[in-house]
Amino acid sequence: MLSNARKDRDRRLRESLEGLYATYGAGETHRDPVALVRRYASPQDREVAGWIASSFAYGRVETILENAGALLAALGESPARALASRTYSPADLSFFRHRFHGPEEAAALLGVIGGILAREGSVGAYFRRHRGPDDPDVGPMLDRVSGEILSRFERPGTALKFLFPRPSDGSACKRWNLYLRWMCRSDAVDFGIWRWLPTRALIMPTDTHVHRVARRLSLTRRKTADWTTAVEITRRLARLDPDDPVKYDFALCRLGILEVCRVEPRLSECPRCAARAVCPVGRRRAA
Numbered sequence: 001m002l003s004n005a006r007k008d009r010d011r012r013l014r015e016s017l018e019g020l021y022a023t024y025g026a027g028e029t030h031r032d033p034v035a036l037v038r039r040y041a042s043p044q045d046r047e048v049a050g051w052i053a054s055s056f057a058y059g060r061v062e063t064i065l066e067n068a069g070a071l072l073a074a075l076g077e078s079p080a081r082a083l084a085s086r087t088y089s090p091a092d093l094s095f096f097r098h099r100f101h102g103p104e105e106a107a108a109l110l111g112v113i114g115g116i117l118a119r120e121g122s123v124g125a126y127f128r129r130h131r132g133p134d135d136p137d138v139g140p141m142l143d144r145v146s147g148e149i150l151s152r153f154e155r156p157g158t159a160l161k162f163l164f165p166r167p168s169d170g171s172a173c174k175r176w177n178l179y180l181r182w183m184c185r186s187d188a189v190d191f192g193i194w195r196w197l198p199t200r201a202l203i204m205p206t207d208t209h210v211h212r213v214a215r216r217l218s219l220t221r222r223k224t225a226d227w228t229t230a231v232e233i234t235r236r237l238a239r240l241d242p243d244d245p246v247k248y249d250f251a252l253c254r255l256g257i258l259e260v261c262r263v264e265p266r267l268s269e270c271p272r273c274a275a276r277a278v279c280p281v282g283r284r285r286a287a
Contacts, residue, residue: 012278013217014240019274020251026188028254033057033064034182034189036072043193044080047123047183048113050191052079054179055109055163056098058207061257067098071106083114105159112149124183124194137201137234139167139227142176167227177205177230181246189250202246204237206230209256210249212263216279 029035036053040046049072056068074093075082088110090103097103113123120126130144146164150156165171184199186192204210210233211225219236222229238245255261255273262268265281276282 009278010239016275016278017240017248017251020255021248023274024251024254028250029189031061031257032189032250032253033061033068033178034250036065036069037182037191039072040079042078042080043124043191044122045078046191046193048075048079048083048117050179050182051113051123052109054175054182056101057175057178059099063098067096071096075110080117083110084117087111087114100159101163102159105163108153108160109163112152124196127194128196131197135201137203137231138177138180138197139203139231142166142173143168146176170226170228172206172225172227172230173203174205174207174225174230177203177246178249181205181249185244185246187247199244199246200238200242202234203227204230204234204246205249205253206233207253207256209253209261213252213255213261213275216261216281217275218280 029038033053033056037046037050040049052072053064053068056071057064071093072079074088074095088107090107093103093106093110095103096106116123116126120129127141127145130148131138131141132144135141143166146166149164150161153160165173165176167173180194180197180202182190183194184190184192184197184202204214206214206225206229208225211220211229214220214229214233215222220229220232222232234245237248241247255275259267260269260273265285268281268285270276270279270282270285273279273282276286
């Protein structure tokens, strides 16, 4: 049975996170990779665009939007139809470069997605086939998906493996979990396309921004943003909403991306943070 003190902490945390959720919604999507997916109307194109956009969702947001946007633009008005109808070689994608990924990795990713569309009919059907009836969360499914994809390459290099991370390797799989959030949740930000995957099975997309905010809000004490940390943050948030534990991901990530919550507390803008009431750093600086 929960103690009154714990119930009170959860109540105050929920109120603060609801404030963040109300503050950072659809109006902020233009500064997020999800903006690339919102350009398309059909579920099939959103599945494909979401996979591509999330795969390169690392680094500065402006760079992600520019580089992943250029790759999607090369696929025309319907990415799903383009990948189902032809194969793209590195030469076709010579313009693409995002950090340590280049035309070779882009062509490999598009080839994987195109092959899945040809065999399965949709990206969602492929992921659903890898979901086990007893899986406690999406971790085992992601492990099977990445394992199967990487097995198709004779000697996948580090850059290619980065596109298909595995929880069993310890990766937080932030970009996979971001993609699943887009596909499964339904609100002003996320699309709710994959109704077969319950939102309670999702894991928090944990990058440096979310990890920093989560530590300050005591959602985790772990110092490494790995899979175990992502699960721990998710379980803590599940106390607030067991059916939708990753509801607050977009809002929490905004605090880092918009530099409201920064590495150095003295540079953080605590007075305008809706979570300051439950953040020791925010309360101390406000005092």
